[in-house]
Amino acid sequence: DAGVIQSPRHEVTEMGQEVTLRCKPISGHNSLFWYRQTMMRGLELLIYFNNNVPIDDSGMPEDRFSAKMPNASFSTLKIQPSEPRDSAVYFCASSSSGGSNQPQHFGDGTRLSIL
Amino acid sequence: AQSVAQPEDQVNVAEGNPLTVKCTYSVSGNPYLFWYVQYPNRGLQFLLKYITGDNLVKGSYGFEAEFNKSQTSFHLKKPSALVSDSALYFCAVRDLRQTGANNLFFGTGTRLTVIP
Numbered sequence: 425d426a427g428v429i430q431s432p433r434h435e436v437t438e439m440g441q442e443v444t445l446r447c448k449p450i451s452g453h454n455s456l457f458w459y460r461q462t463m464m465r466g467l468e469l470l471i472y473f474n475n476n477v478p479i480d481d482s483g484m485p486e487d488r489f490s491a492k493m494p495n496a497s498f499s500t501l502k503i504q505p506s507e508p509r510d511s512a513v514y515f516c517a518s519s520s521s522g523g524s525n526q527p528q529h530f531g532d533g534t535r536l537s538i539l
Numbered sequence: 540a541q542s543v544a545q546p547e548d549q550v551n552v553a554e555g556n557p558l559t560v561k562c563t564y565s566v567s568g569n570p571y572l573f574w575y576v577q578y579p580n581r582g583l584q585f586l587l588k589y590i591t592g593d594n595l596v597k598g599s600y601g602f603e604a605e606f607n608k609s610q611t612s613f614h615l616k617k618p619s620a621l622v623s624d625s626a627l628y629f630c631a632v633r634d635l636r637q638t639g640a641n642n643l644f645f646g647t648g649t650r651l652t653v654i655p
Contacts, residue, residue: 466647467629480641515582524633525571525590530582
């Protein structure tokens with residue numbers, strides 16, 4: 425079975441540029457999560473969607489960050505404009521509708537470097 | 540307040556020896572508990588979970604964890620460590636009292652190194 429697919433795996437860009445990260449959740453999963461991982465702050469939840477609707481975006485650091493889920497099989501996380509402190513590994517995860525006892529399945533992340 | 544704590548940033552163990560990675564939680568009631576493992580340049584992978592029933596839960600790769608309600612702990616264990624078990628381990632707790640918003644909280648992770 426295909427897992428959660430993220431693209432690109434690596435992104436290097438200059439500060440001020442727009443960055444778009446993409447995620448394809450596991451088919452049939454109705455919850456999707458975006459996380460950020462850094463050495464300093466560990467794993468942080470940015471936003472999560474249920475049935476394509478954003479439920480909790482309290483972790484989004486500031487207005488430069490936005491996320492969309494136009495359909496059940498695709499989500500994007502956008503940073504505009506990007507800053508060096510946004511450098512991190514960004515993970516997407518999905519889980520099924522079996523209730524809160526279901527684990528999250530993670531993609532392999534996008535390693536983002538802002539110069 | 541932290542809902543889940545992993546008191547050790549780093550655990551070293553010799554190959555073949557038993558290993559324990561500690562996790563404690565501070566959620567009241569009956570939380571759901573999870574362990575994940577992260578290998579270099581990979582996402583977190585689910586290892587095992589405790590929802591209800593038997594306090595000893597068995598998971599992938601020979602790992603197990605014991606739910607201890609009186610000590611509010613959910614330590615991860617393996618009888619005999621392999622070098623390939625070296626990775627970053629995360630404990631997570633789902634606080635069922637919180638609905639609507641995110642209610643899954645991850646610990647800060649413990650780096651396990653198995654020494655050949």
